Amino acid sequence: MTDYRIGIDVGGTNTDAVVMDGDDNLLAKTKTPTTEDITSGILSALDVVLDDSGVSEDELDYVMLGTTHATNAITERRGLNEVGVIRIGAPATQSIRPLLEWPDDLAAAIGNNVAILDGGHEFDGRLLNDLDEEQVRAQIREFADVDAFAVTSVFSPVRDDHETRVAELIREEVGDDVPISVSNEIGSVGLLERENATALNAALTSVASEAANAFVEAMDERGIDANLYFGQNDGTLMSVDYAIRYPIFTVASGPSNSVRGAAYLSAVENGIIVDVGGTTTDVGAVTEGFPRESSVAVEIGEVKTNFRMPDIIAIGIGGGSIVSTDDGVTVGPQSVGYKLTEEAKCFGGETLTATDLEVAAGTIDIGSETPDVDAEIVEAAREYVRERVEREVDRMKTSAEPVPVVIVGGGSILVPDDIAGASEVHKPDHYEVANAVGVAIAQVSGEVDRIYSLDEMDREEAIQHAKDEATDNALAAGADADSVDIVDVEEVPLSYLPGNAVRIKVKAAGALDH
Amino acid sequence: MTVEIGVEEIEDIALGATVLGTGGGGDPHVGKLVAKQAIEEFGPVELLPPDELDADDFVIPTAQMGAPTVSVEKLPGGQEAVASMERIERELGKTADATMPIECGGINSTFPFAVAARRGLPVVDADGMGRAFPELQHETFNIYGVSGTPAAVSDERGNSCLIETDDNDQLEWLARGVTVRMGGVAYVSDYPMTGAQVKETAIPGTMSLARDLGRALRLAEDDAMSAIREVTRESIYGEARSLFEGKIVDVQRRTERGFVFGHVDIDGLDSDEGSTMRIEFQNENLGATVDGSYVATVPDLITVLDRETGGPIPTESLRYGARVRVLGIRTPEIMRTPAALDVWGPASFGLDATYEPLADHP
Numbered sequence: 001m002t003d004y005r006i007g008i009d010v011g012g013t014n015t016d017a018v019v020m021d022g023d024d025n026l027l028a029k030t031k032t033p034t035t036e037d038i039t040s041g042i043l044s045a046l047d048v049v050l051d052d053s054g055v056s057e058d059e060l061d062y063v064m065l066g067t068t069h070a071t072n073a074i075t076e077r078r079g080l081n082e083v084g085v086i087r088i089g090a091p092a093t094q095s096i097r098p099l100l101e102w103p104d105d106l107a108a109a110i111g112n113n114v115a116i117l118d119g120g121h122e123f124d125g126r127l128l129n130d131l132d133e134e135q136v137r138a139q140i141r142e143f144a145d146v147d148a149f150a151v152t153s154v155f156s157p158v159r160d161d162h163e164t165r166v167a168e169l170i171r172e173e174v175g176d177d178v179p180i181s182v183s184n185e186i187g188s189v190g191l192l193e194r195e196n197a198t199a200l201n202a203a204l205t206s207v208a209s210e211a212a213n214a215f216v217e218a219m220d221e222r223g224i225d226a227n228l229y230f231g232q233n234d235g236t237l238m239s240v241d242y243a244i245r246y247p248i249f250t251v252a253s254g255p256s257n258s259v260r261g262a263a264y265l266s267a268v269e270n271g272i273i274v275d276v277g278g279t280t281t282d283v284g285a286v287t288e289g290f291p292r293e294s295s296v297a298v299e300i301g302e303v304k305t306n307f308r309m310p311d312i313i314a315i316g317i318g319g320g321s322i323v324s325t326d327d328g329v330t331v332g333p334q335s336v337g338y339k340l341t342e343e344a345k346c347f348g349g350e351t352l353t354a355t356d357l358e359v360a361a362g363t364i365d366i367g368s369e370t371p372d373v374d375a376e377i378v379e380a381a382r383e384y385v386r387e388r389v390e391r392e393v394d395r396m397k398t399s400a401e402p403v404p405v406v407i408v409g410g411g412s413i414l415v416p417d418d419i420a421g422a423s424e425v426h427k428p429d430h431y432e433v434a435n436a437v438g439v440a441i442a443q444v445s446g447e448v449d450r451i452y453s454l455d456e457m458d459r460e461e462a463i464q465h466a467k468d469e470a471t472d473n474a475l476a477a478g479a480d481a482d483s484v485d486i487v488d489v490e491e492v493p494l495s496y497l498p499g500n501a502v503r504i505k506v507k508a509a510g511a512l513d514h
Numbered sequence: 515m516t517v518e519i520g521v522e523e524i525e526d527i528a529l530g531a532t533v534l535g536t537g538g539g540g541d542p543h544v545g546k547l548v549a550k551q552a553i554e555e556f557g558p559v560e561l562l563p564p565d566e567l568d569a570d571d572f573v574i575p576t577a578q579m580g581a582p583t584v585s586v587e588k589l590p591g592g593q594e595a596v597a598s599m600e601r602i603e604r605e606l607g608k609t610a611d612a613t614m615p616i617e618c619g620g621i622n623s624t625f626p627f628a629v630a631a632r633r634g635l636p637v638v639d640a641d642g643m644g645r646a647f648p649e650l651q652h653e654t655f656n657i658y659g660v661s662g663t664p665a666a667v668s669d670e671r672g673n674s675c676l677i678e679t680d681d682n683d684q685l686e687w688l689a690r691g692v693t694v695r696m697g698g699v700a701y702v703s704d705y706p707m708t709g710a711q712v713k714e715t716a717i718p719g720t721m722s723l724a725r726d727l728g729r730a731l732r733l734a735e736d737d738a739m740s741a742i743r744e745v746t747r748e749s750i751y752g753e754a755r756s757l758f759e760g761k762i763v764d765v766q767r768r769t770e771r772g773f774v775f776g777h778v779d780i781d782g783l784d785s786d787e788g789s790t791m792r793i794e795f796q797n798e799n800l801g802a803t804v805d806g807s808y809v810a811t812v813p814d815l816i817t818v819l820d821r822e823t824g825g826p827i828p829t830e831s832l833r834y835g836a837r838v839r840v841l842g843i844r845t846p847e848i849m850r851t852p853a854a855l856d857v858w859g860p861a862s863f864g865l866d867a868t869y870e871p872l873a874d875h876p
Contacts, residue, residue: 092670095548095592095628122697123584129671154588190586192547296831395835400763 004055005062007440008042009231009257010034012068013278013320013338014410016436017045019053024264024441028053029433031410033338038067039214046222057223062512066231066257066439069211070204070247074106074301079210080203081179082111084143086136087195088119088162089154092128098152098195103302110203113146115139119162120154123501124453128154131162133169140173150202152183152195158451160184179205179245186248186307188449189503193297193306200300201248208247212240227512229478234308235260235291235438236445236509239478248307251300254435255282255312259291261438262406265428271404272393272422275434276411278320279335283392284312286406288487290507308447313392317385319411320344321354329380345371357381358413382416390420397421408434444480445487445509446473452502462504463489470508484510517722518558519637524549524624526728531623533727533742534720536815537829538798539620539646540582545628548590552628559627560636562612564718567709571611573638574599574706576629577622579650579667579689580699585621591670594701595629601666601674602706614638614712616653616705618720619646619798640716642705644849645815647858648773648797650686655705657854658715665689665704669696677704717848723749731824738824739839743875752844755875757802757809758791759783759821762836773797778818778832780840791840793818794865795829801865802840808867811860813850815843844872 003022008015015034019027030048035041042065050057073079085098098114099107117139119131143149149170153162163182170180181202187194215228230243231253243250258275262268263286275282285292294311297304316333320340324330331354336343343349346359346367358364360373397403402423407415408431417425430437448470452462467486474484488507519527528546531539553559567573576595578585603609613633615626618641630637642653656662662682667689668674675692679685685704693700707715726745734741739756747753760780767776775796782789791809793802799816802809810816818827821837848854850871860867 089588091591091593091672093589093591095590096544096551100547100551120588123581123587126697128588128697189583191589192544192586391837394761398834400834 003061004059005064005440006046006049006060007064007436007438008045009066009254009435009439010038010042010068011254011277011435015041015045016433017049018430018433018436018440019049019055020437020440026430026437027055029430029436031432038069039218042215043218043222058225060224060226062229063219063224063226064229064231064237064439064442065215066253066435067211067250068254069207070250071252073204073207074200077105077109079207080109081147081206082145083113083199083202084140084146084149085114085195085199086139086149086151086166087114087116088131088152088166089191090116090118090129092120092154093191096192099199101304102196106301106303110199111146113143121156121159121162123155123158123451125159125456131165133165136166136169137173140170144174146178148179148181148202148205150181150183150195150199152191152198154191155189156182156184157189157449186246188306189451190297190306193304196303197248197305197307200303200305201246204247205244208250209244212244216240229512231257231439231442233310234293234445234447234507235310235442237439237442237478237512238444242477252309252312255284256291256310257438257442258282258408258435259284259286259310259438260289260442261434261436262286262408262428263289264441265408265430265434265437266406266426268404268406268426271406272396274389274393274405274407274415276407276409276414277318278340278410279316279318279337280314281317281389281409281411282312282314283389283396284310285396290487308449311396313395315388315392317354317388317414319353319355319414323352323354323357323377323381325377329377329384331381331384345369354381354385354411354414364413385414386416386419389415393419394421407431443509444474444478444512445507446470446475446477446479447505447507448473449505450503452504454502459502462502463491463506466504466506467508470506474508474510478513479510480513484508517561519553519561519627520558521550521553523725524553524627526732527721527724528624528728529731530724530727531619532826532828533731533817534623534724534815535619535646535828536799536817537795537827538648539617539622541586541828542620542624544585544589545578545621545624548592549624549627549631552592552631556631556634559630561639561721562636564638564640564712564716567612567638567712569708569710571709572608572706573612573614573709573712574602574610574703575614575616575642576626576701576703577616578625578699579702580693584698588670588697588699590701592628592632594668594670595625595703596632597668597672597674598666598701598703599629599633601668601676602664602703605664605676606706610635612636612638614716615641615721616650617641617643617646618724619643623721623724637721638712638716639721640712640718641720642716644717644720644845645813646798650689650702650704651682652858653682653705654717654848654854655707655715656682657857660705660707660711660715662704664706665702667692667696667700667702669700717846719750723751734824736824738819739841742841746843750846751815752872753874754841754843755872756839757816757842758804758840759786760791760838762832762834762838765832765834774829780838783837793840796863797829799829800863801860801867802842808870810842810872811865811867811869812863813845813854813858814872815845817841817843842872844874
């Protein structure tokens with residue numbers, strides 16, 4: 001079996017694609033401009049790498065895609081579902097209604113249908129209030145016109161009974177066609193943030209299913225009969241069905257793909273990854289080959305959420321960054337972005353960019369002309385970039401120990417090879433398409449993040465329960481049963497609560513199911 | 515002139531309270547949203563200077579107490595603190611003329627505004643901690659002889675518990691136990707007092723100080739330090755001074771008895787290069803040393819700011835690599851008397867230090 005696979009990563013500026021064989025050798029790569037209708041950019045990238053690699057359409061087994069559909073839909077408030085947001089927790093929680101802190105236009109875009117109904121649990125799993133099934137049914141009927149439901153119950157990460165039951169009642173009342181998002185499958189403790197993430201997920205299911213259908217059709221047209229996977233923001237893959245149910249997990253999958261790809265290309269399993277793009281540089285951390293997660297609430301479209309997101313710091317420096325000499329020499333955050341080939345001096349434009357400096361210094365050779373730039377300015381700009389990158393690398397570290405640093409992305413040339421605080425600096429081959437490599441080599445994963453009361457079961461039992469559930473989630477996402485391993489177990493005792501509460505996070509990952 | 519607190523002022527108070535919270539006091543986010551929704555529903559709240567209280571006016575402070583993990587999940591129903599207040603009113607046969615915060619840092623700086631909006635009462639511009647502290651006896655009300663009881667603790671289901679004790683340490687002990695049984699978070703009314711007692715024992719002006727600090731930080735372009743200095747200069751607190759600038763090189767934390775203990779080490783930058791600051795904390799920042807010698811201790815305020823954005827950093831968010839500026843603010847006279855230092859001086863938190871009031875900005 002050849003196992004040819006294509007990895008495609010859609011970024012704000014470029015769509016990158018690679019073809020890899022079953023031994024993860026890279027056969028072809030390309031960088032093409034991202035198009036407004038994302039699909040046509042993907043198809044042209046696909047055509048280029050197929051052509052270059054000599055692999056034919058019918059030899060492809062897998063196509064992996066990292067996209068920005070979901071992120072764009074939230075930012076642009078486009079194509080979002082009208083959502084029935086149901087919270088189970090009364091008489092508690094009524095002092096802060098759902099969507100209270102959402103931007104008005106985003107809340108309006110999902111229809112502003114909110115309800116707080118009886119039910120929920122305490123932190124130790126005791127009942128907070130009974131679920132009132134007649135009240136739930138009446139509310140569902142009142143939300144008759146919504147496109148999707150988002151259900152969040154108090155302490156559902158401890159006990160999901162009420163969310164599960166409400167989902168059953170929705171099925172009974174409105175049938176099988178309306179998507180339902182339940183919060184315990186999306187986020188962790190922190191009701192508002194978990195509810196926000198669940199409502200956003202419910203709002204995105206139509207966008208996700210349209211995007212997925214468009215790709216499946218495009219593949220069919222090209223005569224490609226391959227398995228299609230989507231990249232998710234923990235650096236692993238999910239099946240098309242899974243992606244349609246959990247579109248929120250595709251948000252920020254791009255930086256995660258870069259972290260995975262950089263780790264793979266450099267063979268650095270633990271360290272700091274610097275991905276230099278056209279407009280920004282993303283600094284992230286890799287732990288045992290996977291992106292480190294952020295420990296604080298992350299905002300999506302100005303809404304606070306608490307589901308797992310990669311720990312990434314973005315700084316406004318990239319190949320298209322505008323160089324200013326007004327007040328000392330500075331680089332960015334203004335950028336010519338995707339207009340580099342029109343506006344940068346090396347392409348005959350009027351704007352001095354970071355790329356122009358390197359062309360002037362002779363380190364790269366692109367464009368139509370060599371800008372005339374004072375060597376002192378080049379030196380000062382390089383120092384500026386070095387300082388900013390060094391500072392963010394330092395912030396991503398967890399201690400003063402020097403760690404390996406891997407530099408990838410199209411603008412890698414801007415960052416010097418000797419970075420303070422780095423034990424070694426790697427600029428691996430194929431650095432410019434690390435994100436597409438990252439999605440092409442990705443595994444399929446499942447996660448669990450729950451609170452257990454060790455009064456009810458012992459510690460081993462609780463961890464085994466979490467491991468089993470994480471494995472089931474990985475299988476549901478499309479992993480091969482024989483290859484699934486537990487890759488991470490994290491245990492946080494919640495010692496300020498009685499009842500021996502402990503929060504257990506487990507991640508399982510495996511190869512793609514054949 | 516009547517000062518009204520609307521939605522925008524609540525935002526400012528919540529931000530200012532992160533400076534006065536000295537790293538603790540709980541996430542002000544939930545308290546802020548509860549107050550915002552109540553004000554949207556019931557209208558703005560009057561902020562009443564304590565010297566406008568009549569001697570026999572009746573004031574009942576209100577607060578939330580409990581575990582942070584629970585308070586971000588089981589959000590308040592909204593009636594709990596009102597129920598606690600009404601239980602005390604029934605007990606004493608008097609109706610409250612105002613409510614008041616028991617602390618001016620973190621969640622409890624904004625929470626009483628929700629109670630006030632629902633009841634149509636003013637909030638007294640004062641509190642009993644002048645910052646954030648961990649326990650209910652850490653109150654000027656306690657220090658200067660106000661009984662914490664009768665106190666009432668309520669939950670969202672309408673359960674209430676009335677507490678009568680001889681001393682205020684017992685109040686803390688019993689109320690903490692009831693809070694656990696109520697699911698880890700509960701809503702308390704305690705230290706019911708007269709207008710005369712408020713004037714004698716409360717720290718005046720702390721709510722308007724939090725609001726002014728928040729507004730100054732919101733409007734400060736890039737010089738948070740000057741903004742904070744300007745506001746504190748006009749207050750009964752000392753003028754904020756910069757104690758240290760540097761980079762966090764180590765953070766140690768451990769959880770014991772429901773509190774987070776630990777310390778953070780900061781290596782100096784620029785004029786502090788070559789020196790190291792250590793800040794010890796128990797939920798809130800307690801003491802700061804430079805190269806082993808104390809430069810600030812409780813009850814004075816020690817607040818860590820992000821060196822670039824000027825945003826205050828709570829202790830749970832301190833992490834390796836952050837560039838910070840540490841500022842110190844001397845607390846008012848009423849918080850520094852021998853009686854006050856017995857309750858919250860360095861020794862009461864196990865620090866081997868003698869309290870020296872911080873000087874103003876040099």
